Amino acid sequence: MGFLELKGLTKKYGTAPVVNDVSLSVDKGQLVCLLGPSGCGKTTTLRLIAGFVEPDGGEIRVGGRRVSAPGDSVAPERRNMSMIFQSYALWPHMTVLENVTYGLKLRGLAKEAAQQRADTILAVTQLSQLAQRYPGELSGGQQQRVSLARALVVEPETLLLDEPLSNLDANLREEMRFEIRRLHDQYRYTTVYVTHDQAEAMTTADVIVVMNQGRIEQAGSPEDIYQRPRTEFVARFIGxxxxxxxxxxxxxxxxxxxxxxxxxxxxxxxxxxxxxxxxxxxxxxxxxxxxxxxxxxxxxxxxxxxxxxxxxxxxxxxxxxxxxxxxxxxxxxxxxxxxxxxxxxxxxxxxxxx
Missing domain, CATH: 2.40.50.140 (Nucleic acid-binding proteins)
Structure with missing residues (x-):
């Protein structure tokens, strides 16, 4: 039994299934990439995991506890998950430090403890020297690091990333792929990462889940997916x-x-x-x-x-x-x-x- 489990997960808009009977088991500490073209259902699957969308069928379990089912879903803020969005979603009027500690304040952590935890995560993400700057004074790569630091500082059980590098130029994207993998190896959060970029998936993932038309086409290690594709779609999409x-x-x-x-x-x-x-x-x-x-x-x-x-x-x-x-x-x-x-x-x- 995995730490994060999707069982027969289904979501429809109108009569069209966007996520169609998806079942997936993610072990604790794994980084899993949902990979596929636009419209394949990967972002909707991520939003179902986060609790932003309620399923029409199936269920989601985290640590053995059911968090989503039709008509019975735990609120997003009670799932102990952090999500990193494509747009970074930083508060422009807050400094780097204030952005990073915002989640800790909402959780009622004492100021001294929050500062200590923030100092640690800022050092890990190489942002200590930028703590008093505002998001508008940072490069795209630096803003992405702030977004990562803010997500990690609250020590979530599950980390969700929705195409976090798509707004960066090619060189920064390559640098941040390795940064995300380095931070994952250090903290070992259970991570679900959505991307349409196969190089991102190959660089960061323990397991790649290739999606097509709302279904899982194939799941396996990067080497397995590349060397042993089972279908024409997977062979063409990966490499x-x-x-x-x-x-x-x-x-x-x-x-x-x-x-x-x-x-x-x-x-x-x-x-x-x-x-x-x-x-x-x-x-x-x-x-x-x-x-x-x-x-x-x-x-x-x-x-x-x-x-x-x-x-x-x-x-x-x-x-x-x-x-x-x-x-x-x-x-x-x-x-x-x-x-x-x-x-x-x-x-x-x-x-x-x-």
Missing amino acids: GTNVFKGRWDGQDGVACGNGLFLRCGAGDFSGENTTAVSVRHHDVHLSAGKPAGETNAVQGTVTRQIYLGSHRDYLVALPDGETVRAVAPSTTSIPAGSSVWLHLAPGNCRALAH
Whole structure:
């Protein structure tokens, strides 16, 4: 039994289910990322956990105690949870210190004890020198640290984050990903983190929960989600991939057309006559000559080549017009218009469930 449990959680707006029969168990001290495109239900799930929205079906339990069910929900302020919003939601007329201690004052903590706890969290979040500044005098990254400090200082059982880095520029986002993970490792709060950015999820999460159309598509460690996607949606959403569709031969092969027959080293054929095969962009090998063997190779024409410093990004057209993306070392330079062979090693071909 997990510390935070969602059981058959459902929320509808009108007749459309936004969260549809979601069940999830989060262990105490885990950081779980809800990942998916806009409209997949991840933020609504977070708001259900926070108590801002009441479910139409199912329940939420925290530490074995039911906090949400249809017609019977504990108020947000009684859940011992802290939430960090996309907009930071800092009080503009309060200093950093006043923002951080505000929650402690509401809880009736003595002034000296509140100051001591605030000093500790400001040091941890590297804000001690900014304690007397106002939010308008801070950078985006500094404001995000204030938001984190304010959430952590009240020592919540559960920490909720709703796309907290989306307003930051690329460099700050990367810095804050590691900062959030560092603080989590230090305090080990049970954390649910909503994002649509796969790099954020891969950097911060113990468990990634991929959501699609209100349901959980797959849950697992970052490595498991990336290396072993179960469905076409997960394969496409997490990392770049090529998806080839064809007819299963009843063993470990898929005939995909274009003269391409793929032996698959892993995956789930699910007993179907047709299936899909995922091959990551960086697992497509380019060569001038035909690779040895009868399978897992096809000839095409380079239609685009982009130099990106550490690597080159290729787009290759197959005889029927289907395109394949490949990532190659920057030293591999094949001009557009050139004929090229693609080799897709069986160990890098994964059959996907329908």
